[in-house]
Amino acid sequence: MEASSNEFLRGTLKTIVLKLLAEQGRMYGYEITQSVKERTSGEITLTFGALYPVLHKLEQEGFLMTESEEVDGRLRKYYSLTPSGNATAVQKVSDFERFVEAMQNLLRPQNGEMSLAKL
């Protein structure tokens, strides 16, 4: 019922943002939070307090660029990837997949008490 503060989200925020932008072309902050919530059935929730600092950091690092547009009288700030942002997105997704594989090796139960030690 409650997803709330997911400790595992730590460290994956940049990866999520970069991947979504790589896929969608351009998005604005609010849209990113809604997209994440929707696609994970509420399991993962990005808070604004976490998202905006990440967006600003990524922009400052040269991975994102912005364009502001007025939509319905309100200013909307679109974020999109730079070429290096695109490369980083690909890299981070692949890094995450490697990490998950490594984690499986830790979380999957081992047969005996030692892996190679006493065979």
Added chain:
Amino acid sequence: MEASSNEFLRGTLKTIVLKLLAEQGRMYGYEITQSVKERTSGEITLTFGALYPVLHKLEQEGFLMTESEEVDGRLRKYYSLTPSGNATAVQKVSDFERFVEAMQNLLRPQNGEMSLAKL
């Protein structure tokens, strides 16, 4: 070649420690770092500076208990799970698996531009 500071490790440290202890019964700090390195082929490396604070925190939260033993003239501090530590280990591993599933929904490419929106 270099695994080093894995950003994704953030947030998974407690889970790793609890799971290893649940499986192995009892372990000492150095043993935990070696076990993680070995089982992940060097992909994940726990630094002592990160591990010991986590061990102390988990002990302080009542999930771990310790017993010191002298081995080869050196003091060795064994950590093992309390009943609530065991329950937490099970919980965290299952939480992590749910998190990974949710991440797959974000990282797997979507077919069109919207999921359910305009169908």
Added chain:
DNA sequence: ATATATATATAAGTTTTTTATATATCAAAC
């Protein structure tokens, strides 16, 4: 009028993690 959804953003505070450092034993190499 008021509440809710949309929309962006910052500041303060806490927690976590990294990096650096200190200590000490044992075994092997030199």
Added chain:
DNA sequence: GTTTGATATATAAAAAACTTATATATATAT
């Protein structure tokens, strides 16, 4: 014999990341 490397635990200072709270503003629905 003494230096190096592996084993072993731990803390302190600093940096980074994240949470929580807050501020602002428009549009729409009640």
